[in-house]
Amino acid sequence: MSDVRWQQPLPQWARVASVVLGLAAAGAAILKPLNVALAGALAGGAWALLGWKGIPLIPSVPFGVQGQGLRIREGLKTLIIRRQVVVAAVLIFPTLTAGLMIVIPHRFVLTAFLLSGIPGLVCLFRFVLSACPRCDHYFVAADRLSSISRCQHCNLYLKLERAVFNTRPTRSDMQKKRRD
Numbered sequence: 001m002s003d004v005r006w007q008q009p010l011p012q013w014a015r016v017a018s019v020v021l022g023l024a025a026a027g028a029a030i031l032k033p034l035n036v037a038l039a040g041a042l043a044g045g046a047w048a049l050l051g052w053k054g055i056p057l058i059p060s061v062p063f064g065v066q067g068q069g070l071r072i073r074e075g076l077k078t079l080i081i082r083r084q085v086v087v088a089a090v091l092i093f094p095t096l097t098a099g100l101m102i103v104i105p106h107r108f109v110l111t112a113f114l115l116s117g118i119p120g121l122v123c124l125f126r127f128v129l130s131a132c133p134r135c136d137h138y139f140v141a142a143d144r145l146s147s148i149s150r151c152q153h154c155n156l157y158l159k160l161e162r163a164v165f166n167t168r169p170t171r172s173d174m175q176k177k178r179r180d
Contacts, residue, residue: 003059003063004056004057004058004059005056005057005059006053006054006055006056006057007054007055007056007057007138008053008054008055009054009055010051010054014051015051015052016051017051018047018048018050018051018052019048019051019052021047021048021051022044022045022046022047022048022049022050022051023044023048024044025040025043025044025047026040026041026042026043026044026045026047026048027044028040028044029041029043029044055129056129057129057131057138058126058129058130058131059130059131060075060078060079060082060130060131060132060133060139061074061075061078061131061133062074068134071133071134072133072134072156074133075131075132075133075134076133076156076158076159078130078133079127079130079133079139079158080158082123082126082127082130083127083148083158085123085127086120086123086124086127089119089120089122089123090120090123090124093116093117093119093120094113094116094117094120096116097112097113097115097116100112127140128140132151132153132154132156133156134151134154134156135151135153135154135156137151137152137153137154138152138153139151139152140152
């Protein structure tokens with residue numbers, strides 16, 4: 001059983017509206033069968049789930065790991081592997097689909113490329129929704145996507161050798177180093 005926690009940033013009225021609209025979208029997609037009925041049902045269901053439960057926070061440290069240093073080291077290893085899997089999935093699956101284009105019927109090529117992006121999206125969401133091993137907040141903050149190499153809350157770096165240091169060198173530290 002995974003130790004996923006759910007963070008609910010929405011007020012009560014927005015939660016209710018999200019669940020109702022998500023269920024309405026899923027129901028409309030199911031009742032009016034089109035080529036996109038399954039996609040509409042899944043999107044509506046996901047919308048309702050996010051309104052009902054919130055946004056998941058996926059742990060990066062296995063349950064039962066004791067000690068702050070060991071938790072940080074194991075969590076950073078997990079986050080590094082998740083980031084590498086994202087890059088690999090984004091590169092491998094569309095390339096595999098491009099290689100199979102001679103076998104895929106012409107009318108399904110676009111669908112095949114769209115479906116080949118799903119594993120990359122799943123891996124990306126798993127990485128982005130991961131918890132920081134030190135502060136237990138989201139490692140990648142939604143309002144600051146400029147850097148995915150350090151935690152936006154506690155400044156923990158994603159490199160194991162830099163995990164010893166608590167923060168990134170500041171400009172003043174760099175200027176002092178240049179003066180010396």
